[in-house]
Amino acid sequence: MKKNLKFGLIGAGFIGRTHALAIHAARQVFADLEYLPVAHMLCEVSPALAEKSARDLGFEKFTDDWRKLVDAVDVVVAAVPSHLHREIALYALASGKHLLCEKPVGLDSRELEQIRAAARQSTACHAVGFTYARAPMVTFAKRMVDDGKLGKLLHFSGRHNEDYLAGPSTAFTWRQESKIAGRFGVLGDLGYHILSIGRMLCGEVRAVCGLTETFYPTRKDAGGTPRAVENEDYAAFVSRFTDGGAGNFESSRLARGSKQNLSFELVGEAGAIRFSAERLNELQFYSGSDEPSTEGFRKILINAAQKPYSSFIPAPGHGLGFNDLKTIEIGQFVTAIAEQRRCLPDLDDAYAICKICEGVLQSDTEQRWIILR
Numbered sequence: 216m217k218k219n220l221k222f223g224l225i226g227a228g229f230i231g232r233t234h235a236l237a238i239h240a241a242r243q244v245f246a247d248l249e250y251l252p253v254a255h256m257l258c259e260v261s262p263a264l265a266e267k268s269a270r271d272l273g274f275e276k277f278t279d280d281w282r283k284l285v286d287a288v289d290v291v292v293a294a295v296p297s298h299l300h301r302e303i304a305l306y307a308l309a310s311g312k313h314l315l316c317e318k319p320v321g322l323d324s325r326e327l328e329q330i331r332a333a334a335r336q337s338t339a340c341h342a343v344g345f346t347y348a349r350a351p352m353v354t355f356a357k358r359m360v361d362d363g364k365l366g367k368l369l370h371f372s373g374r375h376n377e378d379y380l381a382g383p384s385t386a387f388t389w390r391q392e393s394k395i396a397g398r399f400g401v402l403g404d405l406g407y408h409i410l411s412i413g414r415m416l417c418g419e420v421r422a423v424c425g426l427t428e429t430f431y432p433t434r435k436d437a438g439g440t441p442r443a444v445e446n447e448d449y450a451a452f453v454s455r456f457t458d459g460g461a462g463n464f465e466s467s468r469l470a471r472g473s474k475q476n477l478s479f480e481l482v483g484e485a486g487a488i489r490f491s492a493e494r495l496n497e498l499q500f501y502s503g504s505d506e507p508s509t510e511g512f513r514k515i516l517i518n519a520a521q522k523p524y525s526s527f528i529p530a531p532g533h534g535l536g537f538n539d540l541k542t543i544e545i546g547q548f549v550t551a552i553a554e555q556r557r558c559l560p561d562l563d564d565a566y567a568i569c570k571i572c573e574g575v576l577q578s579d580t581e582q583r584w585i586i587l588r
């Protein structure tokens with residue numbers, strides 16, 4: 216008999232819903248899991264919303280008190296705004312509960328350091344919701360780098376641009392309020408994702424020089440009250456990696472027409488790779504050793520070589536979507552728990568990324584390069 220792993224989901228908003236779908240799907244997609252994820256309890260802000268969300272998303276129990284949820288489960292998924300991450304994470308880890316926390320994990324690097332310290336004291340497993348770093352085409356790109364297909368890495372250019380806040384009349388939300396969203400605006404939202412990939416492919420960031428912009432300093436909230444926008448709409452920075460490679464990163468929440476424009480180009484001495492999350496099931500690869508007459512970027516369509524694609528679909532090229540990436544995340548987390556090993560990217564990665572983003576803000580304020588390591 217396989218052991219059940221009781222999952223508790225705190226927050227059933229945008230990303231909470233994808234976690235819920237993934238907890239159910241992972242059992243079937245990854246049939247060889249040693250432990251079986253069970254959607255045990257869901258927590259929302261009111262009993263009525265908790266009950267409705269639990270019913271809609273197939274959870275056995277519900278509560279409006281996240282401490283009760285933590286006490287009742289084996290695994291805590293924190294899918295709530297950033298100001299709640301710290302308290303939930305500390306309580307979960309002190310209770311020995313495995314923690315899958317959404318990015319950015321807390322409000323700043325001080326909070327993240329406290330959470331990491333708690334994780335070091337705990338035997339529980341932890342991971343962070345860096346959804347795109349687990350995309351099969353992205354992890355395949357990492358394998359190509361490790362296998363030397365690109366040779367020595369030279370430069371990385373990456374962006375995560377969306378238009379969810381485009382135009383001055385789009386309503387103010389918690390993401391623009393620093394006491395809820397934390398120190399970062401778009402950096403902590405989209406910037407974290409492209410940084411998780413940049414670090415995974417190219418290694419640690421040694422230094423940054425950046426700029427940020429808040430194009431609309433006030434926005435009206437849903438009730439029509441003007442509110443100050445307390446964090447950046449746009450960030451761009453150049454960087455050096457510790458092994459000498461160069462990088463440039465951009466993130467915008469005002470980028471008209473960009474719906475999920477997480478994309479990158481990685482150039483090495485021997486070849487190059489291009490990827491865009493708007494074409495999640497493709498990777499473009501250029502090999503410098505191709506015949507000149509037929510050289511060019513070739514499109515690799517997702518297939519069984521890009522694990523764990525074939526756990527979803529046996530035929531190549533049929534494609535995965537965003538919800539499937541969360542299913543992969545849950546599957547990997549359950550496997551790591553069963554095997555008592557790390558599940559990357561985890562709290563240490565979130566901390567390193569947070570320090571990079573803090574370096575970008577400092578660089579902008581002080582108008583100079585910031586050396587991080």
Ligand SMILES: NC(=O)c1ccc[n+]([C@@H]2O[C@H](COP(=O)([O-])OP(=O)(O)OC[C@H]3O[C@@H](n4cnc5c(N)ncnc54)[C@H](O)[C@@H]3O)[C@@H](O)[C@H]2O)c1
Nearest residue numbers: 226227228229230231258259260294295296317318344346
């Ligand atoms: N990995 C990704 O791709 C991704 C995508 C979107 C959001 N996120 C992250 O997920 C987190 C949540 O973002 P979102 O877009 O889902 O926000 P959201 O506003 O859509 O949902 C948050 C939910 O949390 C609930 N909530 C708030 N306080 C609560 C409490 N005390 N107890 C229980 N529930 C509570 C809210 O009612 C809401 O339903 C953020 O940290 C965000 O950065 C990650």
